[in-house]
Amino acid sequence: MADVNVAPSLLDDSIRKSKILVVGAGGIGCELLKNLVLSGFNDILVIDLDTIDVSNLNRQFLFQKEHVGKSKAVIARESALGFNPNVTIVAKHDSVMNSEYNVTFFKQFTVVMNALDNRAARSHVNRMCLAANVPLIESGTAGYLGQVTAIRKGLSECYDCNPKAGQKSFPGCTIRNTPSEPIHCIVWAKHLFNQLFGEADPDEDVSPDTADPEAAGDAGSVALQNQASEAGNVTRVSTRAWAQQSEYDPSKLFGKFFCDDIKYLLSMDKLWTKRTPPTPLSWDNIPEEISDQQGGLIKDQKVWSPAECVQAMVSSIKILYQRSKELNGEESFLVWDKDDEASMDFVTACSNLRSHVFSIPKKSRFDVKAMAGNIIPAIATTNAVIAGLIVFEAFKILEGKWEECRHVYLNSKPNALNKVIAPSSLDSANPKCYVCSPHPEVTVLLNVSQMTVQSFEDKVLRGALHMISPDVMVDDGKGTVLISSEEGETTENMSKSLSDFNISDGTRLRCEDFHQEYDLNITIIDREHLEENREFTVIADPSQLQPKAAVESSGPQPSTSSSKPAPSTRATESVEIDEDLDVIFQKGCANDDHQQEPSIRKRSISGQADIGSASKKLRLSENDIIEL
């Protein structure tokens, strides 16, 4: 509890009197708690929904081996008190998105500091801080890279001022019919897990997609399609129910997914005119492969032969089936967890078998885990630096020196200005921000006859727009209530399509999230088909509405890790949500057309903002950016 000596006495005073909220007790959170306690802060609330995993221990230094499985917030508090027992730290093993943490809750804090790893929570905390008018320090790390920035209503950009790149998603037919890369097989294997053991999602079908537009037009496949729909009508059984019929007999499962379904795909000739056709596998004749891999690797880094895949598939299915039998009642499905051995074995085995079938290079369990689990590599030092910078920003805020706050980048090597730690001035708020502008607006492109109210709420309002408990009224002069946040009030609306409520091209919806104190007007544009078979597209800036402009995230999104905000009580259920930082910029690299353009394009609307955009462009190209 030393350097209190360093700060001028006024700052000292502000520190002592302040109340701090730390959201997250992971990589950044542990370092941050240590810094706060040592800097003289003595009233801290830390909240984290997660439990401790062994893979956290290389950097989340407030935890030790004996704490694995316990609550991060609780243990972090205990360890931090060891640095100064006189500090008040309250630990909440909970999700910050729960209704308990309302605007009144947020108002009690002098500064809120995010130490999160996912966009949904960041977006939510952003809104709560805007509503409560509390300064927020946002941060993030990935590998050697990191960022810190300060957010203050009216004074700076908010977290949602710049649209974030949508998560990578693949068209259904690529996953189900024509995979060409390991990631396609991995996504398929995760879907298979969910179909067999987890919460079955209609968007995660694993069987051949007979509606594949590429397969159409061929006499043979048309006939097969007819067959399929007949067969479909006769035996419309869920994958799970079908598996249960044979008590998850591995040979039967293997036969269907790696033999029968593949033969079916082969019959859709058009798919294979320009592609290498798949080769079905036979249960009785699994190829043995001689491994010529290097020694000295970690066990997980060795690539399994098909025979080893089958072995792993068999043993993991046995374990998973047993586990699902033991669950009764409502929670009768398993949640995929990359840190669960059987879950991980299952996905590795199945994705590699599928890769083998489609002549795609196989991946080791180590690599599959990274791709399936969206693992972000992480070390202690990056988090330590970022946590230090967070406290520096906090000092400025406490001293009322907002003009000195900066957006700080931690680069992996000196940038063009020879800086590893590169501060840049905060951007002012986007006047058209769909969250912090006075009258937030977005436009959503979708098919009004196909999109159900339920889907609209889940995928658009909650998924893409990060609302928690929306209320939606149709702006039709009649005040038609589409969705009510009160339970039970609009249940009968859910399965209807939007068009059933006379929502058509140009209809406006008035959405409110009372909890976030957030009002949003949505203009619906009716489109029969969208790019890449997406279900919807959100456009943050309507003036950019062009046939091809897709700025915001769109569905369907692959289910990566569970985004249930419920606190985990068992280690097997805790899911480290590493879903976000999947886009890393390097200087001079064009990763994806969508990334840098939107933030620059939208600023060109008002002439004044051009200057800002030019310097922003410079800043973006000068520093290693991670998307928070």
Next chain:
Amino acid sequence: MVAKEEVTISEAEAALYDRQIRLWGLEAQKRLRAARVLLIGLGGLGAEIAKNLTLSGIKSLTLLDHSVAVANSANFLIPLENVGKNVVEASLERVQRLNPMVDILTDTENVTAKNEDFFSGFDVVCATRLPVEESIRINAICRKHSIPFYSGDVFGFGGFFFVDLLEHEYSEEVTVPAATLKDGCTAKKSDPSETKTVKHTLNYIPLQAAFEADPSSQLNKRSWQRIKSHFITMKSTDLGSTTVAFVSLALASLALASLYVDLTTGLLMFRSQMKRDPEAANRQSDIAKLCEIRDHILHEMKLDNQMVDSGIFE
């Protein structure tokens, strides 16, 4: 640098180091696994370094510090009940708990009593809070034994460190747009650019050399402006890159390096004269003292007093 014994990683280590192996690779983790590091000084900065090194999975960390643990220390590894003991012994348990797989060794002797044989047993030497003469001495010993040397310190909101990696080879992944690839390089059709590995060599200079340069002869106003604005911020990398720049820019950069060193020397000089760092409690008199030292240094360097204003000391 590090002895390349055939090192294997156990399953337990693979699980613990998973997230960092995914960043720097298994090879790098194996090298860490074989490294014996000496850390001199276990104040606040030393504690941070000890934490980071221990978590990374080195072979052994030797903590060397003769001083006694005081209350209100920035060293968070010392439980309150250990105040009064030697800092290294007071911190040992918490350091070890950070990673039971690392050998944590303690040495309570004064670093000035350590001779060449002592340092030669390490793969890397990291020093904190060293008087300049000690930094120079130990740097020279390390140089002789091809041991990388780091020496740094913090003063309130600012800090610095000096790095000597001798003749340092490293590789860098560079993305080259397809258009500039030379003939004979095969680029994948799908890649608009290609990533290739480029090897570099950097020649660092010893600390001694920085002091021996004459800054007044080569110094220009522009470089001075840069230094002034950067002085208080953590510009450790500038120092390192300045020594790099030395290779290509000769004296001008050396002057830069030496100026940095001379200014931080001012703070170090304060410490050696007053036996403590400048502190808020003695604000007025400490600033006066710092100005006095500044004048003295600038006079030695034959520079204008006005070039460093006392605002820096606030």
